[in-house]
Amino acid sequence: MIRKKECVAMLLAGGQGSRLYALTNNIAKPAVAFGAKYRIIDFPLSNCINSGIDTVGVLTQYEPLELNEYIGNGQPWDLDRVYGGVHILSPYQAKKKQSWFEGTANAIYQNLHFMKQYDPDYVLILSGDHIYKMNYAEMLRAHKATGADCTIAAIEVPMKEASRFGILNTNPDGSIYEFEEKPKNPKSNLASMGIYIFTADKLFSYLEADDANPNSSKDFGKDVLPAMLAGGEKMFSYRFQGYWKDVGTISSLWESNMDLLGKDPAFDVNDPDWKIHSRNPLAPPEYVGKGAVLENSLIALGCEIEGTVENSVLAAGVVVEQGATVKDSVIMANCVIKSGATVQYSILDEHVTVESGAVVGDPREKAGGIAVLGRNITIGANCTVEGGKILDKDYKGE
Amino acid sequence: MAISTVGVIFSHINDGNLPELSRHRTMASVPFGGRYRFIDFALSNMVNAGITTVGLVTKNNYQSLIDHLGSGKDWDLARKDGGIILLPPYSDETEALYTTRLEALMGITGFLNHRTEDYVVISDCDGIARFDISDIVRFHEEKQADITMVYHEETRKVNSSYFITLSPDETGRVRELKINPKTRGKFNLYVNVMVMSREFLINTIQDAVTRGFSSFGRDILAKNVDTLRIFGYKHGGYYAAVNSIQDYFAHSMELLDKNVRDELFGARDIYTKVRDSAPTKYLSGAKVENSLISDGCLIEGRVENSILFRGVKIGKGCVIKNSVIMQDSIIGEGAQLDYVITDKNAVVRDKRVLAGCAELPYFIPKGRML
Numbered sequence: 001m002i003r004k005k006e007c008v009a010m011l012l013a014g015g016q017g018s019r020l021y022a023l024t025n026n027i028a029k030p031a032v033a034f035g036a037k038y039r040i041i042d043f044p045l046s047n048c049i050n051s052g053i054d055t056v057g058v059l060t061q062y063e064p065l066e067l068n069e070y071i072g073n074g075q076p077w078d079l080d081r082v083y084g085g086v087h088i089l090s091p092y093q094a095k096k097k098q099s100w101f102e103g104t105a106n107a108i109y110q111n112l113h114f115m116k117q118y119d120p121d122y123v124l125i126l127s128g129d130h131i132y133k134m135n136y137a138e139m140l141r142a143h144k145a146t147g148a149d150c151t152i153a154a155i156e157v158p159m160k161e162a163s164r165f166g167i168l169n170t171n172p173d174g175s176i177y178e179f180e181e182k183p184k185n186p187k188s189n190l191a192s193m194g195i196y197i198f199t200a201d202k203l204f205s206y207l208e209a210d211d212a213n214p215n216s217s218k219d220f221g222k223d224v225l226p227a228m229l230a231g232g233e234k235m236f237s238y239r240f241q242g243y244w245k246d247v248g249t250i251s252s253l254w255e256s257n258m259d260l261l262g263k264d265p266a267f268d269v270n271d272p273d274w275k276i277h278s279r280n281p282l283a284p285p286e287y288v289g290k291g292a293v294l295e296n297s298l299i300a301l302g303c304e305i306e307g308t309v310e311n312s313v314l315a316a317g318v319v320v321e322q323g324a325t326v327k328d329s330v331i332m333a334n335c336v337i338k339s340g341a342t343v344q345y346s347i348l349d350e351h352v353t354v355e356s357g358a359v360v361g362d363p364r365e366k367a368g369g370i371a372v373l374g375r376n377i378t379i380g381a382n383c384t385v386e387g388g389k390i391l392d393k394d395y396k397g398e
Numbered sequence: 399m400a401i402s403t404v405g406v407i408f409s410h411i412n413d414g415n416l417p418e419l420s421r422h423r424t425m426a427s428v429p430f431g432g433r434y435r436f437i438d439f440a441l442s443n444m445v446n447a448g449i450t451t452v453g454l455v456t457k458n459n460y461q462s463l464i465d466h467l468g469s470g471k472d473w474d475l476a477r478k479d480g481g482i483i484l485l486p487p488y489s490d491e492t493e494a495l496y497t498t499r500l501e502a503l504m505g506i507t508g509f510l511n512h513r514t515e516d517y518v519v520i521s522d523c524d525g526i527a528r529f530d531i532s533d534i535v536r537f538h539e540e541k542q543a544d545i546t547m548v549y550h551e552e553t554r555k556v557n558s559s560y561f562i563t564l565s566p567d568e569t570g571r572v573r574e575l576k577i578n579p580k581t582r583g584k585f586n587l588y589v590n591v592m593v594m595s596r597e598f599l600i601n602t603i604q605d606a607v608t609r610g611f612s613s614f615g616r617d618i619l620a621k622n623v624d625t626l627r628i629f630g631y632k633h634g635g636y637y638a639a640v641n642s643i644q645d646y647f648a649h650s651m652e653l654l655d656k657n658v659r660d661e662l663f664g665a666r667d668i669y670t671k672v673r674d675s676a677p678t679k680y681l682s683g684a685k686v687e688n689s690l691i692s693d694g695c696l697i698e699g700r701v702e703n704s705i706l707f708r709g710v711k712i713g714k715g716c717v718i719k720n721s722v723i724m725q726d727s728i729i730g731e732g733a734q735l736d737y738v739i740t741d742k743n744a745v746v747r748d749k750r751v752l753a754g755c756a757e758l759p760y761f762i763p764k765g766r767m768l
Contacts, residue, residue, distance in 0.1 A: 036677035037693070075471065076672075263681050263698075270676035270694065280672045284663040285432035285692040285706070287656075292687060294680040301433075301677075301693050313677075 005055045005084055005118040007140055007197075009048050010108055013041060013128035014061030014101055019249045022374030022392040023349055028060060029248065030128030031067040033332045033350065035260050035269055036300040036315050039070060040247060042278040043133070044126045045077045045086070050274055051136035053124065055084035057114050059107045061091055061100065076279045089114060103218030109207040115200070123203050125196040125220065131256050131267065132193075132244040133274045139238045140197055149202040149233040150225070152176065153195035155240045165191035166221045168237050176235040181221045190237060193244060196220065202233060243267040250370050250390075254347055257313045257330045261296050281316035281333070291322065300333075307337070315350075324354075328364045338381075345387060346371040355381040362387030401532050402516040404480075404596065405444040405452035406506070409437065409463055411499060411590070412524045415558055415641040418761050419741065423462040426454075426523040428640075429724050429742065431653055431662075432692040432705050435466055436523040436640070438670045439662075441473050441482075444519065446666040447531035451480030453509050455502050457487055466671050473669040485509055500614040503603050510600050518599050522590035524558075526638040526649060528662055529591055534631050538593045541570060543629040545598075545619070548591040550637040553584055557641035562588040562615055566630035575623045577615050586630065589637055636661045647739060647759045650705050650722050654688055675708050683714055699729070713748065720756070738762065 017029025024032065030041035041058075048056050056079060060067055074086030089111050091099045101107035108115075108125065115123055122143065124136055134153070143151040154168050162183075168190045169178035180186065206224055210216050216223040229235055243266055247253040259266035269276050283302025288294060293308040302317040307324035315333040320326055324337040327344040331337075335348050338356045346361035347370060354360055358379045362368035368387020379385060380396035409426035419428045426437035444452055452475060456463065467473075470482035485506050487496060496502045510518065517535055529548060538546040549564050564586045565574040579585075594602075602618060611617035619628065636658055638649035652658050662668065675694030680686070685700040694709040699716030706712070707724045713731035721738040729735065730748035737754035741764035746752065750768055754760030762768060 076674075261679070270679070270696070275674055276676070277674050280674065282667040282669065284659060284668070285690045286678065287654075287659065288686040288689050288691060288701075290688045294684055294686055296682050297680045298677045299680065299691075309680075 003083075003117075003119060005120050007053055007055075007122040007124055007136075008115050008118050008120040009044075009053050009056045009124040009126055009136070010111070010115065011041070011044055011048075011056055011058045011126045011128055012104055012107060013058050013067060014064075014107060015127075015129060016062040017129065017248060020253065021250065021390045022372055023250075023253075023347070024063070025374055025392055026063055027066045028062050028064060028128075031070055032247075032253070033315055034131065034247065034253070035257060036298045036313050037281065038269070038276060038278045040131065041067070041071070041128045042077075042276055043131050044128060045071075045074075045079065046274075046276045046278075047132075047134050047136060048124075048126075049077050049079060049277065051134075051138075053136060054079065054081055055118055055120075056086045057089045057111060058086060058128075059089045059101065059111065061107070064088070064090060070279060072279075077277045084118070087114065103223075104220045105207060105210050105216075105224045106218035108203075108220075109211050109218075112204060112207065116204070120200045123198045123200050125194075125198070127194040129248050130193065130244060130246055132240075132242065133267075133271070133276075134195070134240060134242070134244075136195075136197075139195070142238050143197045143199075143236070146174070146236045147234060148175075148197075148236040149199050150228055150235045151197045151238050152225070152235065153193040153240050154190045154237040155193055155244050156189050157191045159186070159189045162186035162189045162191060166194075166225075168192055170237050174237050174239070176229065176237055179221075179225050179229055179235075190239075192221065193240060194221075196225075197238075202228070206231075250347065250372055254330055254370050258311070258328075260298055260313065261311060283316050289322070292320075307339075329361070341379075345369075346373065346385075348373045349375040351376045353378045355379060355383070357382040358384070360385045401448050401535055403447070403449055403531070403535055403593075404510075404513045404515040404518050405441075405449045406455060406518055406520045407437065407440050407444075407452060408455050408499065408502065408520070408522050408590075409460060410455075410457045411522050412558060412560070412641065413459075415524065416643060416646060418643050418739075418763070419646065420459070422459065422764055424456065424458075424460050424523075427460075427463040427466050428523075428646075429707060430526065430640075430646075430650065432690050432707050434668060434670045435463075436526070437463070437466070438473075438668055439526050439528075440521045440523050441475070442666070442668045443527075443529045443531055444521075445473050445475065445669060447535075449519070449531065450475070450477055451483065451513065451515070453483045453485050453506060455485045455506060457496070457502075460484075460486070468671065472671050483509065498612050498614070500603075500606055500612055500617070503599070503614065504607055507600060507603055510596060510603075513596060515596060517593055518596050519591065519593050524640050525589050525591070526640065526662070527589065527633060527636060528665070529633060531593075534591070534593055537570075537631050538629070541629045542627065544594065544627045546593040546629045546631050547572065547619075548589050548631045548633050549586040550589050550633045551584055552581075552587040552639075556581065556587060556639065557645055558639070560615075561641075562619070564588055564630045566632075570629045570631070572623060572628040572630050575620050575628070577620060586632075587639065589633060589639070593631075643739070643759065643761060644757060647722065647737075647756065651703070651720070653690055653705065654703065659690075673708060684712075699731075707742075722759075741765075744768070 013030040017024040079086040286303040289306035300316040306322040307320040317334040321339040345364040361371035372390040374392030410424045413420040469476040678695040684697040698714040709726040715732040727744040732749040740762040744762040745767040
């Protein structure tokens with residue numbers, strides 16, 4: 001019996017995503033809907049299966065119910081396997097141990113036994129909050145070619161944003177000589193994407209050392225990677241060119257949705273060579289009615305569009321009634337925009353109802369910011385929700 | 399609650415009615431409604447009634463059907479016990495391939511003997527409807543019927559080469575059963591869905607073998623209408639019999655009616671093969687009205703009163719009216735289509751102008767480039 005997997009992926013999906021406010025009140029960030037039919041976690045999971053990695057541990061902690069249900073047995077990603085496949089790894093109690101995951105490194109450390117049962121040569125660490133397409137097999141090839149102990153995927157970011165990231169300072173051959181976590185005065189603009197490949201033995205020994213260190217905050221970026229560098233391990237950067245977006249904020253989530261629009265989109269989800277797999281809605285084709293106006297938009301199955309939709313992303317089962325307008329917005333599944341209502345420059349979570357004549361959000365040109373409506377709420381008839389407002393309760397006016 | 403009923407679906411009966419679309423496939427795998435195949439309706443009706451075992455009788459050209467069904471998981475029919483069981487034709491030197499429904503049933507007695515369910519529901523694939531099979535089985539039990547045949551009140555001409563009409567009395571008992579009659583006004587069309595107890599079906603088949611019968615309709619139903627307890631169950635909702643390319647076109651267009659859509663898709667799910675298509679993208683210049691659009695499409699032109707299947711591309715400046723465009727077809731820039739049906743993977747080059755009419759839509763075969 002073959003019990004070995006060359007590379008096991010560990011996907012950190014326990015984050016709260018507090019900067020998404022009402023959108024993550026009851027669900028983990030990786031379960032947030034994206035691009036009309038996807039959830040954020042579809043991207044790393046699809047990247048795994050498309051890269052030939054069929055063993056993935058998904059580490060959950062914050063509000064895991066919906067994420068667990070979404071992943072299920074992994075069948076939508078072809079990750080329902082006799083040996084390997086996708087496994088939900090939640091915090092647990094043990095005889096000598098505490099239970100909650102304390103940091104990214106601690107989360108992986110607490111699941112050493114999961115990784116070790118596959119006897120992997122390499123471990124791929126991923127996070128569940130980025131939108132991108134990446135062939136991890138190529139990164140693994142680079143990791144083997146350089147003989148590195150740790151390879152960090154890196155992308156160039158604008159210099160003025162560099163202080164928001166973990167910055168890699170590298171030699172011309174790509175080897176890393178310094179790692180700075182969110183530096184005030186960055187020396188380079190090469191940012192870590194939070195995607196690491198470790199040679200398994202090295203990872204395991206550094207995680208054990210990190211766990212024994214009482215001064216460690218148990219974080220990869222702050223503790224484990226600097227410790228490896230200090231220990232003289234071979235660390236390389238792996239340059240990624242292409243679309244990569246952290247969708248951890250309201251504005252970046254909105255922007256990334258908009259990046260899907262147009263004939264030559266910044267990010268193409270309709271790529272026959274790199275399919276994005278997801279759990280599919282059970283719904284008939286969308287119906288576009290008489291008098292409907294649909295421009296530059298992405299529409300999922302089961303929608304009923306009788307009004308005007310422009311520059312927007314609509315998930316399954318959204319209803320836009322006659323005379324209603326949706327513009328520059330991201331509308332998640334099963335929302336209803338009633339006749340004469342306007343939704344502009346907004347993000348609506350699932351099952352929101354906007355009653356007749358209500359106005360949600362300001363025009364994008366006005367600098368009011370993105371309006372956000374949390375799940376299952378109703379905006380009363382003729383009510384106005386200003387731009388930048390975040391609501392998670394019904395609103396019927398003052 | 400699970401009902402003790404096993405399903406049997408005939409995937410090919412009446413293939414001859416729709417030669418254009420069944421040339422490369424069985425009736426069961428004819429695409430319909432933007433993202434479905436005919437069999438999705440028959441299968442979903444069974445699954446939604448709690449049936450977990452469906453025997454699928456095939457004859458020829460069933461490759462695309464097998465491809466569509468896969469393991470059956472998309473219908474929740476990948477089961478340890480039962481699920482979808484393919485019943486391809488069986489023959490040896492002494493027997494030719496079956497030609498009638500009765501002969502096909504004779505060929506699946508092994509399957510029927512192996513099952514343990516009390517009832518069998520038998521369905522064809524050429525009718526689009528939402529049948530409540532649990533209610534039909536309940537009716538069958540209540541009436542203590544030998545055979546329950548589902549019918550729909552029709553006024554339209556039947557385009558099929560073989561059909562049955564029923565005349566039930568006030569109790570529902572069928573007193574008269576006609577094959578291929580001349581119809582005028584209202585009549586009760588048998589919709590090719592029937593329920594029997596498994597035991598009754600097995601005995602009937604065995605009896606038919608010894609007597610050398612060959613037709614289920616003529617030799618069993620019509621001959622025994624006085625002696626058997628045959629009951630008619632009235633299906634009051636939407637029913638579309640697809641017996642010609644004209645029927646196919648007309649019933650496709652009926653899906654643009656919200657009432658029809660709500661009845662077919664509203665209450666329970668219609669399951670189909672999952673393709674992981676991207677959402678449909680509307681570009682600037684797209685103008686879509688009164689149309690049903692599936693996922694994975696890219697639309698830059700005008701679409702009116704039409705049905706677009708998955709992955710269709712409509713080029714800039716196109717005008718598509720009253721048409722059904724099947725999966726992955728590409729319509730080039732500036733093309734004009736009116737009353738056109740394209741099969742899968744058709745390509746219409748830039749600026750082509752094609753038109754049929756409601757009575758005779760222009761048909762473009764699978765993979766053809768025009």
